[in-house]
Amino acid sequence: MSRIWDFWAKYYDRLWVQTYSLGPTRKLVIKELEGLLGIHKAPVGRPVRHLDVGCGSGQLIAGLIDAFTPEAIICSGIDASVKMIEQARDKGLTAQFYPGDAHQLPFDDASFDLVTCCHSLPYYHNQPLAVQEFYRVLRPGGLLFLVNASVNSFYDRVMMSLVKATTGPGNYPSKAGMRELAAISGAELITQVRVPVYSLIPSLILTISRKRVPHEGITG
Numbered sequence: 182m183s184r185i186w187d188f189w190a191k192y193y194d195r196l197w198v199q200t201y202s203l204g205p206t207r208k209l210v211i212k213e214l215e216g217l218l219g220i221h222k223a224p225v226g227r228p229v230r231h232l233d234v235g236c237g238s239g240q241l242i243a244g245l246i247d248a249f250t251p252e253a254i255i256c257s258g259i260d261a262s263v264k265m266i267e268q269a270r271d272k273g274l275t276a277q278f279y280p281g282d283a284h285q286l287p288f289d290d291a292s293f294d295l296v297t298c299c300h301s302l303p304y305y306h307n308q309p310l311a312v313q314e315f316y317r318v319l320r321p322g323g324l325l326f327l328v329n330a331s332v333n334s335f336y337d338r339v340m341m342s343l344v345k346a347t348t349g350p351g352n353y354p355s356k357a358g359m360r361e362l363a364a365i366s367g368a369e370l371i372t373q374v375r376v377p378v379y380s381l382i383p384s385l386i387l388t389i390s391r392k393r394v395p396h397e398g399i400t401g
């Protein structure tokens with residue numbers, strides 16, 4: 182599976198989807214983070230510990246490092262494609278990048294305040310297991326951002342079957358399916374937002390949830 186992404190790695194930052202789908206996604210994620218975490222103020226009294234799962238060539242992390250100070254966030258990324266990780270490391274960002282599988286993250290429980298997973302979940306063989314893993318590495322009260330193409334209409338279905346010609350097999354959960362995944366382990370759904378893109382682009386949905394713990398929130 183990672184072979185297809187190894188193939189795309191060296192072209193990835195220049196693909197047309199950067200303009201029409203992946204770029205607008207990153208913009209929305211950063212905007213929502215500014216609002217939700219008040220990240221400039223480092224609300225947990227130390228930098229927010231962030232993990233981007235399926236980080237690809239590290240572009241979201243580059244965007245976060247550009248948008249926020251090092252006192253506000255410490256980023257790390259993991260991806261199953263070694264070539265993607267090489268591309269990410271070549272950017273020389275102040276971040277750690279690890280090769281590895283979303284279903285079995287090489288991190289301790291509660292290691293992160295924020296986990297993001299952008300346009301990667303559809304390619305996992307066991308999405309519920311991966312989401313459970315995201316919650317395992319999130320601290321209580323931590324936030325999960327899941328964002329990807331989501332099949333909600335006949336048009337979405339047709340478009341995403343065309344996309345699969347370039348990505349290999351993929352399963353693009355509906356909005357309701359994303360909500361179900363996000364609710365795994367009793368997590369609290371915060372919001373679902375449509376990524377603003379041209380009307381010909383299939384629906385891209387950002388789902389934000391919080392690992393639930395009584396008496397504690399992300400600002401706790």
Ligand SMILES: C[S@@+](CC[C@H](N)C(=O)[O-])C[C@H]1O[C@@H](n2cnc3c(N)ncnc32)[C@H](O)[C@@H]1O
Nearest residue numbers: 186235236237260261262282283299300301304
């Ligand atoms: C469409 S790219 C998205 C990359 C990046 N997140 C972005 O938004 O541009 C999908 C990425 O998911 C990674 N991926 C696929 N299956 C994975 C798995 N089981 N564990 C970790 N990463 C995986 C691929 O290697 C690829 O880099």
